Amino acid sequence: MTLKQTPLNATHRAMGAKMVDFGGWDMPVNYGSQIDEHHQVRRDAGMFDVSHMRVVDIHGEGVRAFLRYLLANNVDKLQFSGKALYSCMLRPHGGVIDDLIVYFMSEQWFRIVVNAGTADKDITWMREQAVAHAAQLKITSRDDLAMVAVQGPHAQAKVWQVLPQTKAATESLQPFQAAECGDYFVARTGYTGEDGFEIILPATEVTAFWNALHKVGVAPIGLGARDTLRLEAGMNLYGQDMDETINPLEAGLAWTVDLKSERDFIGKAALLANPATRKMVGLVLLDRGVLRGHQQVHSAQGVGEITSGSFSPTLEKSIALARMPKEVQIGDTVQVAIRDKMLAAKVVKYPFARNGKGLGHL
Amino acid sequence: MISNTPSKLKNTASHEWVKAEADGTVSVGITQHAQELLGDMVFVECPAVGRKLKAGEECAVVESVKAASDVYAPIAGVVTAANAALDNTPENINSDPYGSWMFKLKPDNAADVNSLMDATAYQAHVDSEAH
Numbered sequence: 001m002t003l004k005q006t007p008l009n010a011t012h013r014a015m016g017a018k019m020v021d022f023g024g025w026d027m028p029v030n031y032g033s034q035i036d037e038h039h040q041v042r043r044d045a046g047m048f049d050v051s052h053m054r055v056v057d058i059h060g061e062g063v064r065a066f067l068r069y070l071l072a073n074n075v076d077k078l079q080f081s082g083k084a085l086y087s088c089m090l091r092p093h094g095g096v097i098d099d100l101i102v103y104f105m106s107e108q109w110f111r112i113v114v115n116a117g118t119a120d121k122d123i124t125w126m127r128e129q130a131v132a133h134a135a136q137l138k139i140t141s142r143d144d145l146a147m148v149a150v151q152g153p154h155a156q157a158k159v160w161q162v163l164p165q166t167k168a169a170t171e172s173l174q175p176f177q178a179a180e181c182g183d184y185f186v187a188r189t190g191y192t193g194e195d196g197f198e199i200i201l202p203a204t205e206v207t208a209f210w211n212a213l214h215k216v217g218v219a220p221i222g223l224g225a226r227d228t229l230r231l232e233a234g235m236n237l238y239g240q241d242m243d244e245t246i247n248p249l250e251a252g253l254a255w256t257v258d259l260k261s262e263r264d265f266i267g268k269a270a271l272l273a274n275p276a277t278r279k280m281v282g283l284v285l286l287d288r289g290v291l292r293g294h295q296q297v298h299s300a301q302g303v304g305e306i307t308s309g310s311f312s313p314t315l316e317k318s319i320a321l322a323r324m325p326k327e328v329q330i331g332d333t334v335q336v337a338i339r340d341k342m343l344a345a346k347v348v349k350y351p352f353a354r355n356g357k358g359l360g361h362l
Numbered sequence: 363m364i365s366n367t368p369s370k371l372k373n374t375a376s377h378e379w380v381k382a383e384a385d386g387t388v389s390v391g392i393t394q395h396a397q398e399l400l401g402d403m404v405f406v407e408c409p410a411v412g413r414k415l416k417a418g419e420e421c422a423v424v425e426s427v428k429a430a431s432d433v434y435a436p437i438a439g440v441v442t443a444a445n446a447a448l449d450n451t452p453e454n455i456n457s458d459p460y461g462s463w464m465f466k467l468k469p470d471n472a473a474d475v476n477s478l479m480d481a482t483a484y485q486a487h488v489d490s491e492a493h
Contacts, residue, residue, distance in 0.1 A: 033456075034427050035402045224401065224428055288449070290405050290425045311404040311427050318404075339423070 006051035007146050007203045008210055015220055022223055023117035023239075025052040030222035037225035038313040041192055042356045045152035046221035047213050054119035055142040055200055056112045056126070063110045066134040067102060069265050070126065072248060074258040078104035084176040084189060086256055088248045089122065090267030094274065095244035096251065098122050099236065101189060103178050111185070113147070113200075115238050129266070146206035148199050150218060151229075153356060155196030159186075162212040163199075170197070191226065193233025193354040228310050231319065232358075234282065234351030240293055241280070241307040241321055247271060250323060252280030276326060278304065282350030283320040283334070287343040291320035291336060298335040298342070301327040306336070314353040321350065367393065368460055372436075372475055373484035376418075379460060380436045382475055387442050389463035392424060392433060395488050397459045400426040403452040408444035408465050415439060415467065417474070422464055424455065437474035439467035 003026035012019065017028035028049065030037060040046045058066070067075045073087035083104050089097045098118040103111040114122045123141055130137045150159050160167040166181040170188070173179060175195075178187035185200040201209060214220065227237070234252075236242055242251035249257065249271060259271060283306070285291050291309030302325040309320030320336075328334070330349055335342040353359060367373065372380040377396035381389045397403065405425040415421050415435035422433035443466040448454060455462045469475060479487060 029428075030401060033402055228427060288405065289407075290430065292430065311425075313427070 004052070006049055007206050008049045008051065011207055011210060012049065012220070015214075017220070017222060020223070022052070025116055027052060028220070028222040030224045031220050034222065034224035034228070035313045037219065037221045038228050040219045041152045041194055041221055041225065041229055042314060042353070043153070045150060045154040045158045045196070045218045046225070047210065047218045048149040048151070048221050048223075048226055049146075049210070050149050050198070051146040051203070051206065052116035053147055054114050054116065054122075055145050055147070056114060056119075056123060057140045057142055058110050058112065058126070058137055059108055059140070060134070060137040061108065062134055063137060064104075064107060066130065066137060067110055068263055069133060070129055071100075071102065072257045072265055072267060072271075074261060074263060075102060075104065075110070076261075076263075078102070081105055082173070082178045082180075084178055084187060086176075088242075088253060088256060089125070090248070090265075090271075091244060092266055092270060094247035094267045094270035096238070096242045096246060096248055096253075097125055097244060099238050099242070099253070101187075103187065105180070113198075117239060144203055145200050146203040148201070148206060148210060148213075149190055149192075149196065150199065150213060151190045151192040151194045151196035151221075153195060155194070155218070158213060158216050158218050159197050159199070161216045162209065191233070191235055192229040193235070193351060194229070195355070227308075228313060231308050231310055231321070232312050232314055232351065232353035234321070236321070237308055246323075247274070247276070249276040250278045250280070252321070278323050279326045279328070280307070280321055281324050281328060281330070282348040282352060283309075283322050283336070283345040284315070284348050284352075285318035285320075285336070285343060285345045286333070287345075289318060289338050289341075289343050291318045291338075291345065295320075296337045297322050297324060297345070298337070299324060299328050299332060299347075301325040304328070312352055312358075315358045319350075319352050320345070367395075367481040367484050369481045371460065372478035372480065373487075374434065374436045374478055375487055376434045378433060378436050380475060380478055381463070383466070386472065387466045387468050388437070388439070388475055389466050390433075390436055391459060391463045392455060393484070394459045396431070397456050400424065400429060400431055401456075402427045403455045406448040406452045406455070406464065408446075408448070409441045411441050411444055413441045415441065424452070424464075433464060435467065436478060437467065437469050438471070439469040442466045442468050
């Protein structure tokens with residue numbers, strides 16, 4: 001099968017990227033040292049090509065009412081243009097179809113950004129639901145757009161250096177807010193635990209934008225560091241920490257599910273009928289080794305499993321997210337099966353790191 | 363690809379390098395190509411001194427940020443030393459793969475080392491794996 005390419009593919013190769021198959025996309029995993037790239041984002045500024053993610057625009061009368069029913073989080077929290085919300089989209093049985101960010105632009109236009117590997121099934125699902133509940137809506141997959149995330153303590157200043165025309169509209173943005181600046185859609189969001197912007201722009205302009213950022217000292221960052229950054233920041237990865245067999249209450253995402261209001265949404269009845277028996281916790285390995293996804297975790301309350309694990313460059317320890325019996329407590333010591341050994345790990349709250357610093361669990 | 367395999371070393375298909383030492387033991391590490399594939403090393407586990415190994419037996423582990431990888435005994439023998447210094451500096455395998463031996467073996471049969479690949483044969487093996 002031919003791998004899909006973003007408009008920056010040749011640029012990544014010219015910058016020395018090691019390319020890998022990421023869910024059918026030919027993407028940069030690193031441009032040298034993954035650990036250096038990780039620190040670059042925590043300490044300065046880095047840029048990620050996230051053009052494989054899909055922008056979906058929904059236009060028409062009654063978008064809000066439709067999304068109120070489609071999404072597990074409540075779009076009524078979005079009360080001014082540019083405000084963003086993180087949400088899961090659920091099957092009726094409560095499993096997670098995808099996690100996404102939805103932006104309220106106007107009562108006739110909401111923008112949604114979904115994961116790359118799930119984009120086609122997401123859009124199919126959205127259209128099926130629209131046919132049944134809001135046939136007047138127009139759902140458009142914006143394959144003409146690219147997306148670059150610029151993240152790190154100096155990310156905003158670097159973006160303003162390259163795009164001075166966006167500064168006035170974006171300098172007052174709070175986290176989880178976006179502004180339209182001509183052809184550029186600039187959101188103060190990200191997947192690293194650092195400040196910065198995610199910028200959606202015409203695919204035809206992304207190479208010039210990328211090169212301009214590079215010129216002002218923003219380093220390219222691969223998917224390898226993107227994964228360790230998001231893990232330290234305690235952010236879930238779809239397909240690893242949750243999928244259609246897992247409901248959000250057992251994926252550490254109860255805070256994104258609105259079960260209190262009267263509002264009905266797809267999956268609500270299943271969530272109410274099936275109280276969570278497991279929960280997500282953070283783990284820090286006490287022994288030497290590296291925690292990885294699918295390793296079994298033994299506790300006094302039963303067995304769980306690591307969903308995401310790696311080495312944390314910021315903490316210089318191995319960390320993980322694990323789904324455990326809900327009786328497991330913060331501070332407990334558990335045993336992780338790694339090859340032929342059982343290694344001790346401590347159950348901790350996550351995130352593990354934010355804004356350049358480890359959060360000091362040990 | 364430019365060959366960067368030191369000419370005096372022998373190599374295995376599973377990307378260990380093997381150096382015959384003057385004292386009759388062999389040192390074993392992972393090749394430049396292997397460290398490049400794995401990326402930033404963060405953990406190394408060497409075999410216990412005194413352990414008897416069969417040729418091709420899993421005996422050590424290297425883990426990068428990205429993945430864990432087994433290291434295999436290139437030939438049969440007894441482990442005479444393990445490089446404890448790598449416990450705290452696994453990144454040395456990235457910066458100096460041929461200076462970062464992981465363990466030493468006293469071969470059961472000294473001639474076994476001759477059966478391993480020389481630099482040219484190993485480079486050809488690496489090139490073939492790239493296709």
